[in-house]
Amino acid sequence: MNRRELIGLATAAVTLGWTTVASAEEPPIKIGMSMAQTGGLAGGGKPSLLGIEIWRDDINAKGGLLGRKIELVVYDDKSSAAETPAIYSKLIDVDKVDLLFAPYATVPTAPIMPLVKQRGLLLMGNFSFQVNSKVRHDMWFNCAPWGPADSWATGFLGIGQKAGGKSVALLSADQEFAQNLITTARDVAKKAGLNIVFDQSYPPSTAEFSGIIRALSAAKPDIVYVASYPPDSAAILRAVNELGIGDNVKLFGGAMVGLQFGTVMESMGSLLNGVVNYNTWLPEPSMKFPGTKEFFEKYTKRAVEAKVDPLGFYIAPYGYAMGQMIEQAVNANKSLDQKAIAKYLHEHTMQTIVGPIAFAEDGEWKESATVEAQFRGIKDKNMDQFRQAGKQVILFPDNLKTGDLITPFEAARK
């Protein structure tokens, strides 16, 4: 080898070395969030996080986003609205994350909406309900199938009316999620000509519902619409089991968070029978999309190892979908600019493992994909039964319906 060739070879080696070092030193893209890993919402928070982690691992295996690995920066918000403002301030100002995902659920998310609006930051919502209705942040995108505000109540109360129900009892926790929901339920009930015979809220810390259930059943409603969080959902069902709700009730349930978590379903067992409740994803043929099957294969394996909800139907695939939407927006723009990502998300329909997602101006889905399903034939202490079709019979919407309502509620419970 002569001197010129040697210099050329050395230059190539150094250039290659620099390039390799530069690639290896490319900082990761940090996505920051808090997540309920303890507290009443942990039954949803843990599977949600696992869904997001599976997306992270999938995309990193393909080389990352814009050639950079994805890193998740996660803090436990203990299901508490008091924790999230400080956590998100830290994520933004100390951890200096590139993108933000919201906490799971309405109550921890609501307090950070003014912060993200003031700072002009994009926030991917995670199963909140109407947290943007007053703040009206134009960079909020809620990964939750609720759609328009009244769709939830319309579906449930519509089922009750078709069954001959003329009166409704409203029971709600005195917190952001339940109050948002019950406000729409009142409007929908009035428009539908339903007589509201009972309308009460209870403090979120209430653990004993005997008196409330007794007062509710004394009002003799045809339909009972409950908006509650996991600890109260379980306590309400226990009280109904002990005291009964009255033979006049045709339909019971509606918006009871927690009855979708595998661990809660298993512990409630036969207490669930007859309850008609909202859900998001169920193992029905109409709910399979490209990537869904592969996702659940990975999820089930990792959930068992991590001791997280082994079913994961309710929320885990939507965590994955959050990542997919960001991935599509960032790849289309070839940039992490949040305004550009927001513009893309507003203007396009994203393809995800939970189906196509298109956002309305308020950051909610243009069309509702929430189902109302009735629990049937549930046995105690059996997790695997929920993987079978027929345990949660879909009553609404019509295009996904798999059965008719069994009524009255006391008969459906047996």
Place this chain on the structure above:
Amino acid sequence: MFSIELLRDAVVLGILLGCFYAAVSIGLSISFGLLDVPQVAHPAFLVLASYGVFLLNDSYDIDPLVAGLMITPLLFVLGVITYRVYHETFEKRGSDAAVRGIAFFFGVAFIIEVLIIMQFGVDQRSVTASYIGKAWRIGDLRIPVRQLVAFGVALALTVVLALYLSKTFLGRAIRAVAQDEEGLRLMGANPVRIKQFAFGIATSVLGLAGALLIIVAPVEPTLGRVYIGRTFCVVVMAGLGSISGTLIASIILGVAESIVLTMFGASWAPAISFALLLGVLAVRPQGLLGR
């Protein structure tokens, strides 16, 4: 939606609830009512006891009431130690310092709460027993069996404690130290040791009270804050130091809460305890059966 049946149900449920409140307040009636110790950590000890019951029930399948009895000696020792620290640090330095002991007990309460969170997390915990989840039917009235159990045990606890304080030598000594500590000292008795023993008794009854707490509803670490208002309301309304007054005041509170919850809504129920307290003290400043 008023009806006589609904009112009847609310009163019955209120009496059951009231007896449960008596069980959780009776220890405070001794420590604060008789001994003048500002024991604001009483509900925190109550929650600690309920977690002890949870541990034994969850790990060894022990019935919650039996578990409550099993942890009673431990709580007695904890009460004795707590009082000793309070006495050495605050009480023996005069009455001003004793009032400053409130800060000490608030500190104890927060430490207990944080220790529970670190050990058990913030999730709700509940126990299993054959009588939880069933209801007893009398005509068209259905009463959850767990509330009947809480009612029965609470009543028994109140009666036993009232008899102990009035009929036994040590019980009368505790009443004597509450009436005239100096007089007792002049008679050759050590009031500090008697108060220490009494504080241990007051804390030990929380074993059963904690069991009732977790039988009636699931517990979580911050539950003590909900009960501070109720327990102090009951004790002050009863008249400081009156055990039978504690039972009567608790029943009044339980019935009032139950009626308000049924007629006006659950949101108003937490305010009832303080409204009642103000009303009673306005009419009878020494409490219902105060000394």
